[in-house]
Amino acid sequence: MLDRIRASIPALPPAEQRVAKLVLNDPRSFASMPVGELAERSHVSKPTVVRFCRSVGYDGLADFKRKLAGTVNEGVPFVHRSVDEDDKPADIIVKVIDNAVSALLKYRNDAASHAFERAMAALVETARQNGRVEFYGVGNSGIVAQDAQHKFFRLGVNAIAMSDGHVQVMSATMLKPVDCAVVISNSGRSQDLLGVAEIAQKKGATLIVITASGSPLAQLAQGAGQILLAADHPEDYDRYSPMVSRMLHLMIIDILTTGVALRLGQALRPVLQEIKRNLRTRRYAPQAAD
Secondary structure: HOOOOHHHHHHHHHHHHHHHHHHHHHHHHOOOHHHHHHHHHHOOOOOHHHHHHHOOOOOOHHHHHHHHOOOOOOOOOOOOOOOOOOOHHHHHHHHHHHHHHHHHHHHHHOOHHHHHHHHHHHHHHHHHHOOOOEOOOOHHHHHHHHHHHHHOOOOOOEEEEEEEHHHHHHHHHHOOOOEEEEEOOOOOOOOOHHHHHHHHOOOOOOEEEEEOOHHHOOOOOOOOOEEEEEOOOOOOOOOOOOOOHHHHHHHHHHHHHHHHHHHHHHHHHHHHHHHHHHHHHOOOOOOOOO
């Protein structure tokens, strides 16, 4: 949570930056102070304190303080241990699993529920209006986009994943206001994805961004009609194969899929049952003799 706030500072207005610095200087005290004292210590108004909490992805001051208290009091262990060249298999097993588990627990505390609520509502509305949900990613994020397409396709959503830059541009150009564009990026600095996100905005589609807070791509998702699902981690995307980020992105897709499925309701059940029945029949049908 503190990493997200630190990364978000450059994109915040000067007054909200002062609130952010107060949080970072003494998070434990911030979680227990009344809003009037927080405003006085930050030299801002009370509404500015609330706006800051929403700017960094929380429902308001109460939600922010609750999550902050959980972060500083629960002491969720999070130490990213890089894999070394001389590590033995046993060391690799422990480091990879510990990094993944710690990142998931940290994200559980940091996740902004209101951002997920907005994203689920937008995806459900697109599905009900028979619009398109397009997942964009390149490289490793392209694989996450394919996983998202597979999951949403099973829900009867008109979903497609694209990882080729030229195809992404063409497809984004054909987006409509009823559609959703989900852009997935570990670094948030891919020029191809930044261009696609800008096109989606111009076409009036809802833009949902899964990336690191404070990145150029995250800053694009700050306005109305855009939604940022921040996924922060200490993994160096320039040096290592992104493992933790992939886990976080896949988990975010699972959360969205589950929320959308629940909101689409009973209408999904017959379709999913038929899919399972047809797959079971095909999978276990007796093989014909050669």
